[in-house]
Amino acid sequence: MRIDINGSTFVWLTIVGAFAVPAVLIVKSGRRDILPYLAAYFAFFGFGPIVNFALGNSIYSGAVRSEIGMAAVGGLLALSGMLVVGLWVRVRRTALDRSKISGEGRRYHLLPFMFLGLAGYTTIAILQYGLLGFSGDKIQRIQQSGPWHYQLLLVQMLCCSFYFAAVATRFGKVSYWANFSCYVAYCLLTNERDFIFVVFSILLHVQLFRPRPMSARMIAAGAAAIVGAVFLASYRDRPLSSEGGAISQALNEGSTIFPDTFIMAAVPGTIPFAHGETYLRSAIMLLPGVPSDSLSAWLVEQYSADSASGYGFSLVAEAYLNFGMVGIPIVFALLALLQRYLVRRVDRGHFFAYASIVLTITWMYNFRGESLAVLKTAMYALLLYGVVHLFSTPMSTVARRVAPSAELPRSRDRSSDAETSRLGSGSGH
Numbered sequence: 001m002r003i004d005i006n007g008s009t010f011v012w013l014t015i016v017g018a019f020a021v022p023a024v025l026i027v028k029s030g031r032r033d034i035l036p037y038l039a040a041y042f043a044f045f046g047f048g049p050i051v052n053f054a055l056g057n058s059i060y061s062g063a064v065r066s067e068i069g070m071a072a073v074g075g076l077l078a079l080s081g082m083l084v085v086g087l088w089v090r091v092r093r094t095a096l097d098r099s100k101i102s103g104e105g106r107r108y109h110l111l112p113f114m115f116l117g118l119a120g121y122t123t124i125a126i127l128q129y130g131l132l133g134f135s136g137d138k139i140q141r142i143q144q145s146g147p148w149h150y151q152l153l154l155v156q157m158l159c160c161s162f163y164f165a166a167v168a169t170r171f172g173k174v175s176y177w178a179n180f181s182c183y184v185a186y187c188l189l190t191n192e193r194d195f196i197f198v199v200f201s202i203l204l205h206v207q208l209f210r211p212r213p214m215s216a217r218m219i220a221a222g223a224a225a226i227v228g229a230v231f232l233a234s235y236r237d238r239p240l241s242s243e244g245g246a247i248s249q250a251l252n253e254g255s256t257i258f259p260d261t262f263i264m265a266a267v268p269g270t271i272p273f274a275h276g277e278t279y280l281r282s283a284i285m286l287l288p289g290v291p292s293d294s295l296s297a298w299l300v301e302q303y304s305a306d307s308a309s310g311y312g313f314s315l316v317a318e319a320y321l322n323f324g325m326v327g328i329p330i331v332f333a334l335l336a337l338l339q340r341y342l343v344r345r346v347d348r349g350h351f352f353a354y355a356s357i358v359l360t361i362t363w364m365y366n367f368r369g370e371s372l373a374v375l376k377t378a379m380y381a382l383l384l385y386g387v388v389h390l391f392s393t394p395m396s397t398v399a400r401r402v403a404p405s406a407e408l409p410r411s412r413d414r415s416s417d418a419e420t421s422r423l424g425s426g427s428g429h
Contacts, residue, residue: 001176003347005069005070006069010069011054013204014075014076014372015072017076018043018079021039021080021083022040023299025083025086028086031093031213033090034360035085035340037204038082038360038363039079042078042367043075043079045368046078046079047075048241048250049252049257050071051251052251059257060258061261062258064265064392065261070261071257071260071264074264074325075260077325078316078328078329080329081328081329085340091343092344095208096209097347098209100348101349101350106392107169108162109391110388111162111165111175113175115389116161116179118159118183119179119181122183123182126186126189149190152186152195154380156179156194157197157358157361158358158381158384160176160180160183160198161354161358161381162388163353164205165350165354167386172306189246201361202357205346205353221276247330255368256314256367258311259311259312259313259317260314262317263317273321275323276323279318279320282372286375286379291373294370295314295318297313312368313369318331319332338376339360339363351389354385355385362378
């Protein structure tokens with residue numbers, strides 16, 4: 001009996017399987033774990049258009065409809081790779097001790113001045129045109145913001161990832177939130193949604209240190225952040241269409257359906273498997289002087305060379321382009337392993353906390369991107385941390401003893417301490 005992978009039954013089974021992954025992870029790992037929320041985010045953005053397809057609603061016209069079933073399988077395999085890692089490499093279900101990271105032993109003198117400088121630049125960029133000066137669609141607003149728009153967004157994202165190091169001192173906390181406020185205002189005026197990824201990542205990391213796991217209220221706040229990102233993206237380029245309504249339009253924001261189906265239709269029949277070449281080229285393009293040749297630009301040339309806009313790409317599509325279906329769960333499992341490695345060490349120092357926040361934001365943002373963007377962001381993040389660390393000094397022994405403690409109650413019951421000790425001995429901490 002031949003299975004119709006584009007049939008309604010098969011497509012709905014993959015949809016159910018995709019949304020079952022974050023549910024299983026949150027049951028097995030607990031509400032404090034970050035990976036289930038990332039899996040839920042990927043399921044929504046990866047399968048939103050597939051849900052529309054199964055319901056008979058309109059989807060992006062460029063999507064290859066004969067490959068919708070294959071794209072659904074690819075998305076499910078990606079989530080399955082995350083699931084395997086989430087079940088295999090567990091994280092602590094109890095709160096981490098924030099006093100360890102607060103008393104790391106270094107003062108980062110550059111951070112407050114960096115935040116104030118960014119706040120000043122962002123404020124000037126806003127006031128240059130005035131609050132009413134940003135008008136039109138997203139492209140027009142970006143043109144009005146000046147030539148350094150995307151560079152500013154990247155720098156802001158990396159700098160805001162220093163959350164734990166910044167709030168360790170009063171001056172750092174004040175300057176951090178002053179800059180963050182300017183960053184959010186700038187994003188709203190230019191119809192960008194980047195700040196929501198930053199807020200979501202920081203929220204997930206802060207709750208690692210809270211005595212109680214993420215409450216229903218915090219989960220609702222995280223869900224609201226994702227929904228906000230979706231609807232901000234829906235309205236930034238076009239008004240709400242009547243066809244399908246708001247929900248259908250929001251589901252179609254998962255634009256990975258186009259690169260996924262395009263690549264799966266062309267490979268290996270028209271385009272041969274790359275066998276890891278795109279990943280190697282991405283690493284080589286990090287070297288100074290090597291021209292950047294992104295897959296997103298290549299996709300435009302392949303699909304519509306005369307197009308003035310891009311379509312992004314997809315981590316799922318890149319994995320398939322290189323190794324077929326077998327490569328998809330492997331790539332996502334490796335990314336999940338890296339996420340697990342960092343999050344299990346968040347309380348060991350500001351570097352791990354910073355790197356974990358950056359990875360979470362980058363993975364979410366580049367779900368509809370490619371390895372080149374992930375590697376470039378990682379390189380810039382490491383360089384920035386190196387500069388910040390260069391201008392840091394060790395704290396004196398006395399200052400280290402009186403460093404701000406974790407945001408935990410002064411007293412805990414003995415059963416909680418016993419559970420922490422028992423779980424900590426087997427969790428890699």
